[in-house]
Amino acid sequence: MSYKKRIESVDILRGFTIMAMILVNTPGDWSYVYGPLLHTEWHGLTPTDLIFPFFLFIVGISIYFAYKNKPNNNSTYKKVAIRSLKLIGLGLFLNAFLPYFPFIQDFETMRFPGVLQRIGIVFFISSVLYLNCNWKGLLGLSIFILLGYWLFLGFMPFPNPNGITSTFERAPNNWANYLDLSMLGKHMWQPDYDPEGVVSTIPAIVTCVSGILIGKLLDGLTEIKWLFLVALTLLVSGYSFNTYFPINKAIWSSSFVLVTSGWGTLILAIIYYLKDIKRFEFGTVFKYVGMNAITIYFLSSLVTKTMYLIKIEADSNIHSWVYNAVFVHDFFGLKFSSLLYGLIVVVFYVLLGYVMYKRKIIIKV
Incomplete structure (x- = not known):
């Protein structure tokens, strides 16, 4: 920032x-x-499940303040791209690194996704969106992605000869797991899914965008109640959505995005009130x-x-x-x-x- x-x-x-x-x-x-x-085994939420979305949420806030006065030109895009590639490169290095000869893992089975890789990809896409959309556009796109992700995973007909329908469970007919396996093959964390897989990176972008929108709210914030109100709205909508699309970090479900962004906003609001308003040390x-x-x-x-x-x-x-x-x-x-x-x-x-x-x-x- x-x-x-x-x-x-x-x-x-x-x-x-x-x-x-x-x-x-x-x-x-x-x-x-x-x-x-x-981490929870599949559906559900533990304090540990909040950590990674919190970081993406904070990345979004940082994007807002870092680029709010930057021109929308090739120089800015170059800086965004270079930083994104650095993050992805560091993540791939961690996955490949061995502290002994031959110093890199076998490429045939090396994991491609990872925490830093997801941060890099999400940072790049979120920054480009921020540079080209106003807050209404970002909000509308976020809603579209969250609803579309739910409809796709839960209702899109699954390609199989036995009439098996799509599911949110950890199963071969979960669209996120199925597509990740098709694209990544042996380059995954588990044989059947990866918590930082390709498909679940799409809703993770919304987590970052939620941070961008909170950053805009923080910029010139006059009343702390608005932060608490946004947090309450996100939490209520997320826990309500859980009935239809279970809270799930592994597939980064839409309800997971809403709930974790809600908790992130609430905790930030409490810290902001104590530190930036009341000036407690x-x-x-x-x-x-x-x-x-x-x-x-x-x-x-x-x-x-x-x-x-x-x-x-x-x-x-x-x-x-x-x-x-x-x-x-x-x-x-x-x-x-x-x-x-x-x-x-x-x-x-x-x-x-x-x-x-x-x-x-x-x-x-």
């Missing part, structure tokens, strides 16, 4: 989101994790991470992957050795030990963010 007077609540929410993302991605032992720190620790959010997320993912892949013994790697040697004790429950490991990892990256912040090191991706 490159405007003179930064909205501190946005920086705080961004930093909190990245810290939460690191926490849920780095437990000591995946077999022992508290329920709220896991809190949340500085989150700003340290938020100023270099992508860099810190990338480094945490790279280090974690390296620790898992470098073997110490046949059945042990650096991660498991450190975890078992330092964090597993008789007086700790295994879930608590696993959580404690994740919290220590978060503290490490907060300290890294603090050092970068104090030295005025801001790496723009």
Whole structure:
């Protein structure tokens, strides 16, 4: 966000989101994790399911303030495209990277989608839309995508000889899963679906666009009640839509978009009221991470992957050795030990963010 007077609540929410993302991605032992720190198996919503849509929501807010005074010309599009390609490239690097020879994974089975890839694609499309549409156009397009996605997944006839109808379940006749498998084949997270797949990226764009619209609302906001009213509208409409199109992160359902954007708006409104209006002093620790959010997320993912892949013994790697040697004790429950490991990892990256912040090191991706 490159405007003179930064909205501190946005920086705080961004930093909190990245810290939460690191926490849920780095437990000591995946077999022992508290329920709220896991994604729901299919339909439903846990606190962990809020993290990625929150980040896309914040990307949308940042797009609004970064490009609101930028000209709609080739130079601006070039900058948008370069940043998008950087994000996609970093994501592909994470998927391909091996900390030993041959240093890259077998291309035949390497996963193509990922968190950074989705951020890059969504950032590019959302930025182009913002540069070419007013807020009414963005709102209308968002409604069209959410309703169209529901109608397509739920009612579009499915191509099969046995009369099997389309479904929202994790099944071969789910359109999102079916099309992703057709396009990506072995390059998916799971054999039958990918949570950052091609089809579900389309409604994810609406999550980002919702952030753009909230950014416009924040710009010159005079009464905080409007933020709370928008949050309430999104939450009520999302939970109501859940009856017809279940809340589901894996396929990024339309109800999931509405509910997560509603929660994002509500939490932002609370932070905005306390920090930007009442000027309460809190949340500085989150700003340290938020100023270099992508860099810190990338480094945490790279280090974690390296620790898992470098073997110490046949059945042990650096991660498991450190975890078992330092964090597993008789007086700790295994879930608590696993959580404690994740919290220590978060503290490490907060300290890294603090050092970068104090030295005025801001790496723009």
